[in-house]
Amino acid sequence: MAKISVNIDEKNLEVEVGKTILEVCRENGIEILTMCHLKGISDVGACRLCLVEIEGVNKLLSACTTKIAANMIIRTKTEKIKRYQRITSELFFAERNHVCSVCVANGKCDLQKLGYKTEMDHIRYPYLFPECEVDTSHPWYVLDHNRCIMCTRCVRVCAEVEGAHNWNVMNRGNKVRIISDFNTPWGESETCTSCGKCVHACPTGAIWPKAIVQGQLEKKPEMITELIEKRKMNL
């Protein structure tokens, strides 16, 4: 593999070409906040948390969807980035109805962790309090739109790993919602195989198994990454 030199957070690195900035950072122990990224599935740059500054580029770019290039000078922890990350996490909380104290994911939620990481002590934006449905029609799983951050990890895992294409996104703006089939109740979906991959891919308490009580949710997104890697090896 051809190597190129880059500089990230004042450190000179020799890295392989063809990788994303996020991959390079993770491989070199440089922390980047992410929400919509899940190793193994495609990246869409939906959450805007992984923003980095690149010298000579006058806007912030998402590390998960930007390929590393020779001689890039990248900064991942500037004040500007931190400010944006804090805004983004506040907006997540303001956009839907997140009541951690009664959530199945309480204590194990990536969104909650993000709040701590960005030092979000309060929210400066008015809460939207949208009316959101809770789809309990599936025999084993629940989708609670109140807790969804529209990262679309469920959509991608179902399409790319399971191949079922149950999920997608409907509408636009603040009316966007995750849907199964033709906005069909999940339990009546004709495409869902009930494999449970979306349950593990979902970083919040939006998708969860019914056989769980509050705060007991244990999700294993790394299982999905491993599954993808094992499949590659079998080929």
Add this chain to the structure above:
Amino acid sequence: MKTETLTSDADLAKDPRIKLISAKIKKENFKPDALIEILHTAQNAYGYLPMNVLKYITKQLHLPPSRVYSTVTFYHFFSLKSKGDHTCLVCTGTACYVKGAQAILNEIEKQFSLKPGQVTADNKLGISVARCIGACGLAPAVVLDDEVLAKVNAEEIVNKINAKIVES
């Protein structure tokens, strides 16, 4: 909501508008990429996208249902709801035009104060037009709700519409 109450699949197969759509699908070689163009054809033919028509297109193109629904709800041009409890589509294609489509539209406008694309204030009736619904032998053709009416005259149509409105 008139999204679910629709013709059975058997009736759908007889609907001349579905032939328009299937012709379009064939012309596009069943390419999933042509989804938007095909949805346009369907929306023009029906005035909106009835659920079973969406399902038909989804099957024909072998697309995931959620992808189709996502596309439909993304663009404001597409509508899943019938524009009016009863819809009257007057074909203004060449054959129907020659056989008096305009007279039908004029009479509808006189009786219901509706121009094509409009819906009555009580949402009871919506009028639309289409360019050739593929039933030229039946010209002038009008589609009232899901029923294709052949060789109609203006007075007849107005009576049928009135009957529909009273019925509901």
